[in-house]
Amino acid sequence: MRIAELATALVLMGLSVWFMVLATALPIGWVPEAGPGGGAFPFWLSAGMFVCAALILWRETRVAPRFKRVAIFIHPAASGQMAVAAGGLVAMVALLPLVGAYIAIPAFMIGYLKVIGKTGWVTPILLSVGTVLFMFFFFEVSLKILLPKGWTEPWFYPLYAMFF
Amino acid sequence: MDMLSYLADGFAVSLSPLNLAVVLVGVTAGLFIGAMPGLGSVNGVAILLPMTFIVPPESAIIFLAAVYYGAMYGGAISSILLGIPGASTAVATTFDGRPMAQKGEAGLALIAAAVASFVGGTISVVLFTILAAPLAEFALAFGPPEEFALVLLAFTTFVGLGGDDVVKTMMMILFGLALSTVGLDMISGNPRLVFFDLPGFYSGISFLILAIGVYGVGEVLWTIEETRGSPKVMNARIGFRDLVDGVKKLGRTVRTMTMGSVLGFFVGVLPAAGATPAALMAYGLARSGSKNPENFGKGEVEGVVAPEAANNAASTGSLLPMLTLGIPGSPTTALLLGGMVMWGLTPGPMLFIEQPGFVWGLISSLYTANVFAVIVNIALIPLFVWALRMPFPVLTAVVLTLCVVGGYAPNARMHDVWMIVLFGFGAFVLRKTNYPMAPLVLALVLGPLMEQSLRQSLISSQGDMTTFFTRPISGTLMAISVILFALPIIKRLRSAGALKPAQ
Numbered sequence: 001m002r003i004a005e006l007a008t009a010l011v012l013m014g015l016s017v018w019f020m021v022l023a024t025a026l027p028i029g030w031v032p033e034a035g036p037g038g039g040a041f042p043f044w045l046s047a048g049m050f051v052c053a054a055l056i057l058w059r060e061t062r063v064a065p066r067f068k069r070v071a072i073f074i075h076p077a078a079s080g081q082m083a084v085a086a087g088g089l090v091a092m093v094a095l096l097p098l099v100g101a102y103i104a105i106p107a108f109m110i111g112y113l114k115v116i117g118k119t120g121w122v123t124p125i126l127l128s129v130g131t132v133l134f135m136f137f138f139f140e141v142s143l144k145i146l147l148p149k150g151w152t153e154p155w156f157y158p159l160y161a162m163f164f
Numbered sequence: 165m166d167m168l169s170y171l172a173d174g175f176a177v178s179l180s181p182l183n184l185a186v187v188l189v190g191v192t193a194g195l196f197i198g199a200m201p202g203l204g205s206v207n208g209v210a211i212l213l214p215m216t217f218i219v220p221p222e223s224a225i226i227f228l229a230a231v232y233y234g235a236m237y238g239g240a241i242s243s244i245l246l247g248i249p250g251a252s253t254a255v256a257t258t259f260d261g262r263p264m265a266q267k268g269e270a271g272l273a274l275i276a277a278a279v280a281s282f283v284g285g286t287i288s289v290v291l292f293t294i295l296a297a298p299l300a301e302f303a304l305a306f307g308p309p310e311e312f313a314l315v316l317l318a319f320t321t322f323v324g325l326g327g328d329d330v331v332k333t334m335m336m337i338l339f340g341l342a343l344s345t346v347g348l349d350m351i352s353g354n355p356r357l358v359f360f361d362l363p364g365f366y367s368g369i370s371f372l373i374l375a376i377g378v379y380g381v382g383e384v385l386w387t388i389e390e391t392r393g394s395p396k397v398m399n400a401r402i403g404f405r406d407l408v409d410g411v412k413k414l415g416r417t418v419r420t421m422t423m424g425s426v427l428g429f430f431v432g433v434l435p436a437a438g439a440t441p442a443a444l445m446a447y448g449l450a451r452s453g454s455k456n457p458e459n460f461g462k463g464e465v466e467g468v469v470a471p472e473a474a475n476n477a478a479s480t481g482s483l484l485p486m487l488t489l490g491i492p493g494s495p496t497t498a499l500l501l502g503g504m505v506m507w508g509l510t511p512g513p514m515l516f517i518e519q520p521g522f523v524w525g526l527i528s529s530l531y532t533a534n535v536f537a538v539i540v541n542i543a544l545i546p547l548f549v550w551a552l553r554m555p556f557p558v559l560t561a562v563v564l565t566l567c568v569v570g571g572y573a574p575n576a577r578m579h580d581v582w583m584i585v586l587f588g589f590g591a592f593v594l595r596k597t598n599y600p601m602a603p604l605v606l607a608l609v610l611g612p613l614m615e616q617s618l619r620q621s622l623i624s625s626q627g628d629m630t631t632f633f634t635r636p637i638s639g640t641l642m643a644i645s646v647i648l649f650a651l652p653i654i655k656r657l658r659s660a661g662a663l664k665p666a667q
Contacts, residue, residue, distance in 0.1 A: 008597045012335065019342050022357045026349060035623035038349035041615045042357055045342040052335035059331070073596060077392040081557075082385055086589065089381065089564055093581050101569065109561045117557035127558060131565060143217050145573045 002060065004073045009057040016053060019046035081116050088112050100149035102132055167297055174524025178532055183226050186219060187529055190227040191537040192544070194234020199242050199548045200559055204253060205235035205479065206496040207383055210375040211563065213503055214570040221507035222522045226529045228503055229483070232496050233285065233533040236439065236479045237541050240277035240472055241548050244270055253439035253475045256447040260460060260467030267463045271545075275410035276465050277472045278541045280421050284473030285534040287425035288432070288480035293527055296516075300488040303513035308624070309632050311490075312617035313641035315610050317648070318491050319603070321434055324648030328600040336594075340604040343369050344611020351619065364579030371502040371609045373571060373583050378601050379495075380567035381588020384560050386595055391556070407542065413465065420450045420466045421473045428474030432481025438494040438602075439478035446474030480530060487511055487523065490613065495602045498609040 020043055027037025028044070074082060088108050095104035106128035113124040139145045141163050149156055177183060197208035208231045216224035239254030244261035257277060264273035306314070319337050323330055346357040347368030358365045414421075424446035431442035450470035451460040460467045482493030483500075490512035492498035504511050509519060516523050571584040591601060625631035633639045 004593070005597050008593060008599075012339070015339075016342075019357060022359070023345075026352065026354055026356050030627055034351065035627070036619050038352045038354055038356055041618070042342055042345040045338050045345070049335060049338045049342060052331050052338060055331050056335065074389055075392060078389045081388050081392075085385060085388060085560060085564065089568075089585060089588075092564075093568060093578075093585055096568070096572075096581065097578055101572075105565055105568070109565065112561045112564075113555075113557055116560075117555050119555065119557075123555070123558065127561070131562070135569060138215070138218075139569065139573055143573070145217075145576060147569065147572065148578070 002063075005060050006057065009053050009060060012053040013050055013057065016046045016049035019043075019049070084112065084116050096148045096150070098150045100152040101135060101147040102149070103152060105135070106132060167293065170297070170520060170524045171293060171528055173521065174526075174528035175531075177222070177521055177525030178226065178529035182219070183223055183525070183529060184532065186223045186227045187230045187533050188536050188540070190230025191234035191237075191533050192540050194231040194236075195238040195241075195537065195541055195544065195548070196234075196551060197231070198235030198238020198254075199552065200238075203235075203383065203387075203563070204239055205232045206375070206494075206499065207379040207563075208232070208235045209496050209499045209503075210372070210379045211566050211570055213372055213375075213499065214573045216503070217573070221504075221509060222525060224507060225500065225504055225509070225522075226526055228500055229526060229529060230533040230536075232479060232500070233476075233530065234537050234540075236285075236476045237278060237281045237537045238548075239475070240281070240468070241274065241541075241545075242552060244273045244277065244468075245549060245552055253443060253479075254471075255440065256443040256471035256475075257468055259447060259471075260462070260464050263461065263463035264465070264468065269463065271406045272410045272413065272465065273468050274545055275407060275542065276414055276417070276468045278538050279411060279414055280417075280424070280469035280472035281476040281541075282534060282538040283421040284425040284428055284476035285480060285530075285537070287422065287473075288429040288477035289527075289530045289534060291426075291429050292480050292484055292530070296484060296488055296523075296527065299484065300513040300516040303489050305637065306489075306513070307635075308617040308620035309635055309638040310641065312614060312621055313632055313638040313645065314489060314491055315614040315617065317641050317645045318485075318606065318610065320645040320648040322600075322603045322606075324651035329598060330652045332599045333603055336599055336601070336603040337607045340607025341611045341614065343374070343604075344608045345615065350612065350616060362579065364577060364583070367575075369583070369608065370574070370580070371499065371605065372506075372574060373580050374587050374608050375495075375499050375502075375605055376567050376571045377584040377587025378591040378605060380563060380570075381584060382591030382595065382601075384563050384567075385588065385592040388560065389592075389596075414469065417466050417469045420453075420470050423449060423453075424470040424473035425477040428477030429481040431474070432478025433484050433493060438482055439475040442478035442481075443471035443475040446470040483530075487515070487526070488513060492606060492609065495605045498606045502609050 023039040023043035023046060026039035028039040029037055031037045088111060092104050092108035095107070109128045109131065110124040113119050113127070117123070135147060136159075139147055178187070193212065194205065194208055197203050197211075198205065209228050212231055213228065216227055219227065236253065240257045240261060243254040243257040244265050247258055247262040261273045261277065264270065322333050322337065342357075346359075346365055348354065348366065349356050355366055427446050427449065428439070428442040431445060432438060447467060447470050450466050451457045454460065454464070454466060456464065479494075479496070482497045484493070486492040486497040486501050490501065490510070492501045501511050509515065509522065567584055567588070568581055571581050572578070574580075595601060621631055622629075632642050
């Protein structure tokens with residue numbers, strides 16, 4: 001847990017430095033006739049972030065590891081489920097523009113429920129079909145928001161002709 | 165009398181068939197979301213916000229307020245039946261709700277929670293109705309320095325009263341404010357903080373994307389880790405006779421409910437305080453004022469009614485500064501505020517003048533939402549028990565899917581979906597390392613107002629910072645901010661002083 005605390009503080013310090021550098025693209029001081037420059041607000045906020053992160057890091061390094069509460073970052077009993085949830089989510093999002101929402105999302109649901117839920121086929125299939133129907137009729141037909149289809153786009157031409 | 169005529173006009177809006185349907189669907193959805201372990205009002209509003217494009221803006225906000233209300237009721241259900249609070253606002257309900265369920269009194273606990281929520285909701289909505297218009301009228305005198313001072317006050321309440329690590333709270337406020345500056349500079353129009361020159365950052369970081377990431381993806385990961393993915397459900401059956409018996413037994417808790425409601429409302433009005441501390445404070449007060457404090461924690465019905473009345477009252481209370489001043493009192497109201505801005509409704513005193521129909525329609529919808537919520541809550545208890553038996557992975561898969569589709573829908577950009585994933589993973593790590601999330605979301609929502617008011621004030625005062633201290637209202641607000649900011653330091657010095665003799 002202590003390593004996670006230290007690493008998080010370091011990452012936040014790094015982020016704040018990056019923000020400061022990017023903010024300097026615009027003036028960070030007083031601009032005559034125009035007031036504070038466009039980079040001033042983000043720059044000084046990021047500087048504040050840097051100070052806070054440095055304080056957190058300093059506080060953490062002052063406490064010897066043996067005095068820290070013994071805690072683990074992710075409980076081993078949950079790590080498998082978390083890895084599948086996180087990995088599945090990333091895979092689903094990566095697949096969205098390629099194979100489209102109507103393949104990526106059911107694939108995620110079926111895969112996730114089979115691996116983690118250890119269910120039979122009925123629940124994942126029913127849930128996937130229900131989700132696909134909801135997505136199509138709610139987002140595409142009612143709200144006119146087209147979800148990504150990837151190479152499955154031509155499959156939808158007859159449906160577009162029917163509903164739009 | 166004006167107030168009553170405005171309220172009557174408001175009912176004409178909120179009792180229209182569309183808005184009644186919207187309230188009914190909203191409270192029912194909120195109840196289910198609130199009842200799910202780990203999901204609360206903020207998750208519900210974040211996930212369902214993109215779905216509201218189907219109705220007009222006024223109805224969309226009424227829907228989201230109804231989701232908020234329903235989720236506050238629903239939080240008690242998982243606290244009692246699973247022993248896992250639906251959201252942090254229902255933590256205090258587990259203290260006695262769970263022991264009651266274990267004693268076979270789950271039905272009574274659920275009825276007590278629903279009735280107390282109704283009482284809390286009703287008292288707080290009446291207080292809201294009385295206070296909203298005068299507060300909005302007062303806020304009409306606000307200029308940029310007052311707006312800046314007010315936003316600063318909202319942030320310093322997090323530092324002074326939030327109860328989290330002070331440095332980490334400040335870190336999250338600054339982080340949220342910095343993220344709010346991503347995109348085009350509001351005065352010069354030049355791009356700034358455009359990471360890797362990705363076009364998606366030119367339009368800034370939407371509060372919705374951050375909220376779905378933090379309260380959707382992040383919350384799912386957090387709940388999997390906390391529950392190891394296998395919560396246990398207690399059974400509850402409620403017939404008409406149980407309902408009558410339950411209500412009779414609650415007669416002796418009227419004083420506790422009233423105390424919880426009034427306390428909850430005023431704690432809810434304070435930014436950073438909100439429903440969780442309100443519920444915990446009401447629980448503590450109920451225990452200290454009880455004739456049988458030793459029964460608390462072992463299944464005492466007063467231990468359920470006090471926090472439930474308080475957390476519902478606080479949810480209404482936190483709407484007051486959001487609607488009248490444009491300053492949200494909680495992450496959920498921050499999302500409501502963001503939603504209103506998205507639909508061109510700017511919360512604040514001018515809204516009462518420019519859109520009285522909407523404002524009073526929303527206020528009156530809180531009355532109808534409260535009535536619907538208590539009816540739907542009690543009527544659907546068997547359904548909630550069934551829903552809570554749903555395999556946890558099903559809930560996880562559905563929420564993650566809704567996050568992805570809901571995040572993509574508003575702008576149809578994959579950039580937003582990737583940002584949701586990034587924020588979700590980041591939020592999990594930050595929460596695990598005890599960084600508070602609420603200040604981050606609030607800061608992202610309030611950032612543009614803070615920067616605009618700061619820059620306008622400094623331009624008109626030619627860079628003179630004393631402008632914030634010399635005007636009566638902003639000076640008072642700044643003074644309170646300074647006190648709140650100093651509060652943790654004073655506390656620390658006092659506790660260090662108290663320790664010295666012992667050492």
